[in-house]
Amino acid sequence: MAGIAVSTTINGDAVEYLCQPDETLLDVLRDRLGLTGAKEGCGTGDCGACSIILDDRLVCSCLVLGAEAEGRRVETIEGMAHGDTLHPLQQKFLEHAALQCGICTPGFLIAAKDLLAKNPDPTEEEIRFGLAGNLCRCTGYDKIVRAVQDAAIVMKGA
Amino acid sequence: MRYIRPLSIEDAVGQLAGSAGAAAILAGGSDLLVRMKGGFAEPELIVDIKAIDGLSEIRETAEGFSIGAAVPCAVLGENIALKKAWPGVVEAAKLIGSKQVQGRCTIVGNLCNASPAADSVPALVAAGARASVVGPAGRRTIPVQSVPTAPGKTSLAKGEIIEAILLDKREPRSGDAYLRFIPRTEMDIAVVSAGVNLTLDEHGVVKSARVALGAVAATVLLVEEAAEVLVGSRLDEATLERLAKVCAGACRPIDDKRGTIEFRRKVAGVLAQRAATSAYARAGGK
Numbered sequence: 438m439a440g441i442a443v444s445t446t447i448n449g450d451a452v453e454y455l456c457q458p459d460e461t462l463l464d465v466l467r468d469r470l471g472l473t474g475a476k477e478g479c480g481t482g483d484c485g486a487c488s489i490i491l492d493d494r495l496v497c498s499c500l501v502l503g504a505e506a507e508g509r510r511v512e513t514i515e516g517m518a519h520g521d522t523l524h525p526l527q528q529k530f531l532e533h534a535a536l537q538c539g540i541c542t543p544g545f546l547i548a549a550k551d552l553l554a555k556n557p558d559p560t561e562e563e564i565r566f567g568l569a570g571n572l573c574r575c576t577g578y579d580k581i582v583r584a585v586q587d588a589a590i591v592m593k594g595a
Numbered sequence: 596m597r598y599i600r601p602l603s604i605e606d607a608v609g610q611l612a613g614s615a616g617a618a619a620i621l622a623g624g625s626d627l628l629v630r631m632k633g634g635f636a637e638p639e640l641i642v643d644i645k646a647i648d649g650l651s652e653i654r655e656t657a658e659g660f661s662i663g664a665a666v667p668c669a670v671l672g673e674n675i676a677l678k679k680a681w682p683g684v685v686e687a688a689k690l691i692g693s694k695q696v697q698g699r700c701t702i703v704g705n706l707c708n709a710s711p712a713a714d715s716v717p718a719l720v721a722a723g724a725r726a727s728v729v730g731p732a733g734r735r736t737i738p739v740q741s742v743p744t745a746p747g748k749t750s751l752a753k754g755e756i757i758e759a760i761l762l763d764k765r766e767p768r769s770g771d772a773y774l775r776f777i778p779r780t781e782m783d784i785a786v787v788s789a790g791v792n793l794t795l796d797e798h799g800v801v802k803s804a805r806v807a808l809g810a811v812a813a814t815v816l817l818v819e820e821a822a823e824v825l826v827g828s829r830l831d832e833a834t835l836e837r838l839a840k841v842c843a844g845a846c847r848p849i850d851d852k853r854g855t856i857e858f859r860r861k862v863a864g865v866l867a868q869r870a871a872t873s874a875y876a877r878a879g880g881k
Contacts, residue, residue, distance in 0.1 A: 458641060459598075482696055500696075501624065504600075567694060569782050
């Protein structure tokens with residue numbers, strides 16, 4: 438079956454793909470492009486595990502059609518580190534052990550990156566509200582919040 | 596299934612009107628894609644309206660504001676002029692979903708999804724907002740409260756699209772507010788909600804008022820009797836008591852796992868009081 442031809446930019450690279458009209462961007466990323474960092478938790482926009490940044494807006498890629506990415510800019514977890522150098526958020530998630538099973542982690546990192554881009558010095562409450570669209574069933578959130586606070590300090594100093 | 600992204604509203608209307616099977620309009624997709632995933636919607640045609648000129652803009656005109664159908668709620672919260680003029684509408688829109696959902700969801704989508712618990716709708720009704728509808732027969736402007744007719748149903752005909760929500764220019768000494776009750780602190784659906792919009796005279800007396808209640812009937816309720824209670828008052832204690840009583844009486848709620856009839860009636864009155872007090876303060880009343 439032919440598909441819709443889409444030209445888009447993913448993590449700074451021009452990408453072209455064919456997709457079906459009812460195929461989500463999450464499925465395109467994972468199944469067609471091999472970018473399996475974004476996870477499918479619920480598939481209905483409740484858990485945030487599939488979070489990506491689309492034209493500077495944090496969104497759930499399970500609630501975006503692959504066809505909608507035409508001409509837009511997509512940022513995924515795969516674009517977060519620079520080569521072997523981790524992003525400060527990734528580094529702090531490791532240092533604070535802010536993950537256990539890891540399924541929610543890419544979504545949390547992308548959401549936290551978006552949060553700090555818009556609010557470099559958030560209060561604990563702002564972090565908790567800002568990450569309310571990301572569910573973690575392992576950590577109890579406390580370590581995640583502390584990792585984001587610590588990363589914010591590092592990033593402000595950078 | 597076909598996916599199209601028309602560049603003009605006329606083309607979008609023509610495609611919707613001419614579709615043989617079920618057709619769906621896609622803006623943010625935060626309701627549509629969930630319904631498709633659950634098998635509750637199987638459109639033959641999806642019309643993505645985000646490439647249509649002007650639909651992704653908030654315009655400030657001599658008459659007020661025009662909020663395009665494809666403007667995500669996150670953008671409403673970033674528009675300083677809109678926030679200043681209609682803080683209640685913006686706070687309601689900002690309560691829908693998470694940050695991720697805010698980046699996609701729209702107030703027109705919230706309206707057309709026709710949930711009785713939609714957060715932005717009571718605020719829009721209280722604000723006296725109108726919907727600009729484009730269809731095969733041309734353009735018409737209708738009050739927002741005439742759009743939802745029952746849970747999941749709207750008054751829009753085949754081929755019609757709401758292109759924008761229109762909010763009036765503010766008179767001096769005006770304020771609005773929206774409050775909802777949920778059992779959590781965020782990311783939940785209203786059990787009861789209230790929107791209040793007030794304009795005061797130069798002595799701080801309420802000159803005009805609109806009160807709307809959400810999640811207490813099949814569609815949003817515009818409670819005219821509650822507005823009459825507020826007009827002529829300075830929101831003294833006796834007025835607020837009467838406001839709560841009238842609002843509780845106007846409710847036609849259901850009993851469900853999220854709230855009983857009795858609870859919803861009581862909370863509707865309390866939220867109306869608090870929203871009125873907040874709107875009054877925003878209008879400069881003391």
